[in-house]
Amino acid sequence: QLQIVESGGGLVQTGGSLRLSCAASGFTLDGYGIGWFRQAPGKEREGVSCISSSGSRTNYADSVKGRFTISKDNAKNTVYLQMNSLKAEDTAVYYCAVRPVLEPHVAACDPRAYDYWGQGTQVTVSS
Numbered sequence: 061q062l063q064i065v066e067s068g069g070g071l072v073q074t075g076g077s078l079r080l081s082c083a084a085s086g087f088t089l090d091g092y093g094i095g096w097f098r099q100a101p102g103k104e105r106e107g108v109s110c111i112s113s114s115g116s117r118t119n120y121a122d123s124v125k126g127r128f129t130i131s132k133d134n135a136k137n138t139v140y141l142q143m144n145s146l147k148a149e150d151t152a153v154y155y156c157a158v159r160p161v162l163e164p165h166v167a168a169c170d171p172r173a174y175d176y177w178g179q180g181t182q183v184t185v186s187s
Contacts, residue, residue: 062086062176066156069181072146080141080181082156089113089132093161094139096130097171098152098183107169108154109141114164121169123149146185153180 068080082094095110109130110119118130129142139156157174 064156064158064176064178066154066178066181069154069183071184071186074146074148074185074187076146076185077142077144078146078183080143080154080156080183082139082141082178084137084139084158089134089137089139089158091160091164092158093166093168093174094130094132095157095159095169095171095174096139096141097155097157097174098150099155099180100149100152103152105155105171107171110167110169111139112163112165112167113161117165117167119167119169143183146183148185148187150183151185152183154183155180 063085065083096108098108099105111130115132127145131140156178158176159174
């Protein structure tokens with residue numbers, strides 16, 4: 061059974077850091093594109109960062125470029141999102157999602173392209 065579990069969210073002060081983890085079970089991440097998305101209250105879900113199945117390509121929303129880093133550990137079947145210099149506007153529920161792909165070097169960040177989603181983890185940045 062395919063399962064995706066996010067962890068690592070919490071409460072942090074402005075300027076602080078968090079590392080989110082997305083652990084996959086029941087399948088291997090090889091052959092899947094992976095993305096991190098977030099949804100704040102009253103807002104649409106948006107793409108934060110995505111990585112190709114090969115790990116060779118990454119994509120970032122303009123609002124997080126230079127502050128967030130996505131990475132993939134094939135041995136642990138886990139994807140991470142390192143978030144530094146957090147701002148109040150980063151407050152949201154963060155979701156990990158995967159999509160089976162045939163193109164190993166494409167990092168698409170449109171949430172409509174993703175098939176399997178985790179339950180989300182809350183990130184709150186206090187000012």
